[in-house]
Amino acid sequence: xxxxxxxxxxxxxxxxxxxxxxxxxxxxxxxxxxxxxxxxxxxxxxxxxxxxxxxxxxxxxxxxxxxxxxxxxxxxxxxxxxxxxxxxxxxxxxxxxxxxxxxxxxxxxxxxxxxxxxxxxxxxxxxxxxxxxxxxxxxxxxxxxxxxxxxxxxxxxxxxxxxxxxxxxxxxxxxxxxxxxxxxxxxxxxxxxxxxxxxxxxxxxxxxxxxxxxxxxxxxxxxxxxxxxxxxxxxxxxxxxxxxxxxxxxxxxxxxx
Amino acid sequence: xxxxxxxxxxxxxxxxxxxxxxxxxxxxxxxxxxxxxxxxxxxxxxxxxxxxxxxxxxxxxxxxxxxxxxxxxxxxxxxxxxxxxxxxxxxxxxxxxx
Numbered sequence: 001x002x003x004x005x006x007x008x009x010x011x012x013x014x015x016x017x018x019x020x021x022x023x024x025x026x027x028x029x030x031x032x033x034x035x036x037x038x039x040x041x042x043x044x045x046x047x048x049x050x051x052x053x054x055x056x057x058x059x060x061x062x063x064x065x066x067x068x069x070x071x072x073x074x075x076x077x078x079x080x081x082x083x084x085x086x087x088x089x090x091x092x093x094x095x096x097x098x099x100x101x102x103x104x105x106x107x108x109x110x111x112x113x114x115x116x117x118x119x120x121x122x123x124x125x126x127x128x129x130x131x132x133x134x135x136x137x138x139x140x141x142x143x144x145x146x147x148x149x150x151x152x153x154x155x156x157x158x159x160x161x162x163x164x165x166x167x168x169x170x171x172x173x174x175x176x177x178x179x180x181x182x183x184x185x186x187x188x189x190x191x192x193x194x195x196x197x198x199x200x201x202x203x204x205x206x207x208x209x210x211x212x213x214x215x216x217x218x219x220x221x222x223x224x225x226x227x228x229x230x231x232x233x234x235x236x237x238x239x240x241x242x243x244x245x246x247x248x249x250x251x252x253x254x255x256x257x
Numbered sequence: 258x259x260x261x262x263x264x265x266x267x268x269x270x271x272x273x274x275x276x277x278x279x280x281x282x283x284x285x286x287x288x289x290x291x292x293x294x295x296x297x298x299x300x301x302x303x304x305x306x307x308x309x310x311x312x313x314x315x316x317x318x319x320x321x322x323x324x325x326x327x328x329x330x331x332x333x334x335x336x337x338x339x340x341x342x343x344x345x346x347x348x349x350x351x352x353x354x355x
Contacts, residue, residue, distance in 0.1 A: 008275050033348065036279060037286040039298060109294025110331070111287050252293060 043111055045190040047104045048241025053095035054186070055235030060088035062227035065220065099242070107249045140167050144219055168219035169212050172226055176208035179230050183237075190241060200237050204230060264353045271316045272347045276301060276309045281336065281344050284319065289335035310334065318343055 044050070064084035071077045105111075138145070144165055180201050184191070191197045208226045215222050272281050279299050284290070296306055313319040318340030322333040336344070 008273065008278075033278070033282050033351075036282045040283060040286050040290070040294075105291075108297055109291045110326075110333075111290040111294045114286070114288045252296075 040111055040113070042189045043104070043108060044113065045187055045241075046108070047099050047245045048190075048238035049096045049099035049104070050092075050186045051183070051234045051238030051241060052099065053092035053238075054182070055231045055233070055238055056091035056095055057088045058227050058231030058234060060084045060091060060231075062224055062231055064088065065224045065227070069224075103242070103246070107245075107251045137171055141171065141219065144168055165219075168222075172212050172219065172222055173209050175226055175230065176205045179234075180205040183234065194241065194244065196240075197237060200233055204233055207233065264350055268350050269343055269347050271312065271318065272343060274309075276305065277313060278347075280306075280309055280313065281318065281340065281347075284334060284336040285341060285344050287335075289333050292332040292334065295334060313340070316340075316343075 061084075064081045067077060067081045067084065071080065144167070183197075183201060183204055187197055191201075207229045211225050211229060212222055215225055272278055276299070280295060283295060283298055292306070295310075296303065299306060301309070310319060310321060314321050318337060320335050320337050322335075324331050324333060
């Protein structure tokens with residue numbers, strides 16, 4: 001708060017003395033108002049809830065795919081798979097809401113962020129782009145999907161060595177940088193406080209590359225460890241952030257208000 | 258008095274006070290928050306914060322809603338439309354002065 005006092009004092013002194021040169025110095029401090037307006041943004045990522053949600057979603061997708069390989073063929077196998085898919089879809093909002101409600105708000109106070117027009121435009125554009133990219137990828141992978149669907153073992157085969165086409169390799173390897181970009185977007189504020197997150201960023205970007213080159217199999221068989229890896233990295237990063245938050249932020253005394 | 262100084266003298270005195278400027282700047286960035294959040298962010302004591310909020314409420318810049326979360330009292334704070342407009346005006350005035 002000292003900078004505000006300094007700013008006001010400078011303005012007042014300049015006004016009294018009729019000097020404008022000090023105003024120029026004060027002008028630089030005016031930019032601090034913008035900084036203070038950015039401060040609440042850190043509460044979006046301070047608890048690692050986004051990373052935990054994203055990591056859980058990726059893990060659920062991976063586990064859902066693994067159920068077809070690990071579990072014996074039965075009526076409830078597909079049920080478990082679908083249940084995990086549902087968990088994956090709900091993981092992000094549920095994890096964020098739960099951690100905020102029971103961990104963050106009691107410690108740092110409740111805050112709701114403004115969702116103005118630009119926010120909704122960005123959200124709609126993101127969804128449209130994501131759907132477009134997904135359709136594009138499906139189109140690119142069509143020959144491989146058709147080939148797998150026609151093979152007698154089907155995609156649940158764990159024993160068939162299978163091969164990874166160049167398109168599938170590019171797509172799976174691309175999941176790394178894509179996740180790294182998402183991770184960077186989610187943690188733009190907290191990455192300054194937790195420098196070790198840069199290392200995770202590199203891991204996220206390069207991990208799928210290693211998996212694609214060292215794990216044999218078709219695109220479904222390779223996508224499982226890729227998603228598992230990405231999920232585990234995000235989940236451990238979120239967990240470490242949450243532990244750090246809990247260690248450094250104590251809840252207020254019972255009668256804080 | 259030159260243009261710059263006149264612009265400064267026309268700044269909103271309610272917002273111009275350092276503590277209140279900080280409160281308004283924080284509230285302008287969010288939709289709403291509770292008392293505890295502002296207490297932590299401004300690092301003021303409860304008495305100071307309450308008196309500043311009362312002054313801002315009196316000016317019609319801040320809306321204070323007393324409610325409960327379960328059995329725990331909760332004071333929700335948000336900038337009113339007039340408060341947001343006044344803050345925008347204040348910043349424009351500050352920029353014009355510089």
